[in-house]
Amino acid sequence: MSSSAQTGPQQGAWVDRVLLSGGEDDPCLRFGRPCDRGTLRAQVAERQRQLADAGLAAGGTVALCLPPSPGYVATLLAAWRLGGQVSLLDHRLAEAEVRRALDRLAPQVLVQGTKAPGGAALRGYADVEPVATALRRGRPAETGHALIQLSSGSTGPSKVIGRTAADLEAELGRYALLPRFPRRGERIVLLASMVHVLGLVGGLLHALHAGVELVLPERLTAAGILDAVSWDQRPTTVIGVPFYAELLSGVAQPPGLPHFARMIVAGELVRPGVPAAFAARYGVPLGTMYGMTELGVIATDLTGELHPAVEPTAGLCLEVRDGELHILMPASPYLGATDPARWSDGWLHTRDAARAQDGGRVVILGRNDSQVSIGGLKVDLTEVEHTLGSLPGVAESVIVFEDGVITAYAALADATSAEAVRRRLGQELASYKQPRHLRVLPALPRTATGKLLRDPAGLRKAAEAAGG
Known part of the structure; x- marks a missing residue:
């Protein structure tokens, strides 16, 4: 399907054929309680009626801003089954960020939950009732993309990413060819967000397609995760970000889990020593994956034996040019x-530094641009700096990433307090995007040419001299 194809009934056929097929009693989801395919199909049909009542039809547009929940899964599949184009918004976004996204994407229908999940920071899933609201200024789909995502939350048209139903099915085909990825009759304990590509396609959609039961733990703690692994004796794979691998590696005496097959992480680089520590603690490998919102899974090391190298998945062509990874992609994934x-020229420029190895393997070295990863979630430092600098009373600001956290340096007007800036910034940005430290200086240091200094060591020295 090309990006110019129209959304419509063919997407509904894809959902039924690829994601909802199977026996009525086949287990497929577990959000505290198990859900079989017959129950899921009934839930999707009910959400489909609700979306239709809100005005969503084939070729229409809908934005989902829901926490991980049974309602999220059923609403997503129902929207696709109607032939709608779905934009996914992270439920952790601040209200101001949601408004900006809606202004930019102009969906015809917005779906949100009736209440915020209790204990959101540690809950693995929520119990919310999706509510669909028609938006007066919404526009129908202009392309045939089934899925729209905002990569990293930064501004600019090149960051709006579209994927067709055929793109998603092709990625599921790549997962099907991975010999150590979960298969029918197995389980996935999912820790990654289902709004982002790993949790969405590698977790939710792959599980539905392959006949794997998808399990979300009740609590995103080490005990909660291990408890979810222990619920069943079928082979179980945990999928998340490196933060959770480090969390589990710190468990002094984990329970015996003979059916624990492996853990797979993605979203950021794994610190040296973590794979060996995890394998020593649990006796199973810590696999790694590399992917992007634009393409999904790109390269993997599911055995944990190649670290830090990864092997390209079937059907993708990778090249390292001048230290940057490029991937063959005939059509642009960006809208606008x-x-x-x-x-x-048919190549995706990843902006990831990489080194090629013999046999087609690559080693990912990190970002070449301003995007960083916080707990597996992508954050664009330019966006954070722009937001901070636009606040009343902020004369100038610089955002840097040092020692694994985001740090802000700012010069404030006399009547502005650092606490007021922190409070206002909390209203504008999701919590994971907010700077861990805000250091106030009378004036920010500049280079000899008058540009703001961005060297972390120089900024830190200036802040210490100013007492900030």
């Missing part, structure tokens, strides 16, 4: 004007 620095 395309930045040639991100995609040109």
Whole structure:
């Protein structure tokens, strides 16, 4: 399906054929209570009626801003089954961020939950009732993309990413060819967000497609995760981000889990020593994956034996040019004007530093641009700096990433307090995007040419001299 194809009934056929097929009693989801395919199909049909009542039809647009929940899964599949184009918004976004996203995407229908989940920071899933609301200024789909995502939350048209139903089915085909990825009759304990590509496709959609039961733990603590693994004796794979691998590695005496097959992490680089520590603690490998919102899974090391290298998945062509990874991609994944620095001449420019190895393997070295990863969630430092600098009373600001956290340096007007800035910033940005430290200086240091200094060591020295 090309990006110019129209959304419509073919997407509904794809959902039934690829995601909802199977026996009525086949287990498929567990959010505290198990859910079989017959129950899921009934839930999808009910959500489909609700979306239709709100005005969603084939070729229409809908934005989902829901926490992980049975309602999220059923609403997503129902929207696709109607032939709708779905934009996914992280439920952790601040209200101001949601408003900006809605202004930019102009969906015809917005779906949110009736209440915020209790204990949101540690809950693995929520119990919310999705509510669909028609938006007056919404526009129908202009492309045939089934899925729209905002990569990293930064501004600019090149960051709006579209994927067709065929793109998603092709990625599921790549997962099906991975010999150590969960298969029918097995289980996935999912820790990654189902709004983002790993949790969405590698977790939810793969589980539905392959006949794997998807399990979300009640609590995102070490005990809660291990408890979810122990619920069943079928082979179980845990999928998440490196933070959770480190969390589990710190458990002094984990229970015996003979059916624990492996853990797979993605979203950021794994610190040296973590794979060996995890394997020593649980006797199973810590596999790694590399992917992007634009393409999904790109390369893997599910055995844990190649670290830090990964092998490209079937059907993808990777090249390292001038230290940057490029991937063959005939059509641009971006909606609107395309930045040639991100995609040109049939190649996706990942902006990830990489090193090629013999046999087609690559070693990912980290970002070449301003995007960083906080707990597996992508954060664009330019967006954070722009938001901070636009607040009343902030004269100038610089955002840096040092020692694994986001740090802000700012010069404030006389009547502005650091606490007021923190409070206002909390209203504008999701919690994981907010700087861990805010250091106030009378004036920010500049280079000899008058540019703001961005060297973390120099900024830190200036802040210490100013007492900030």
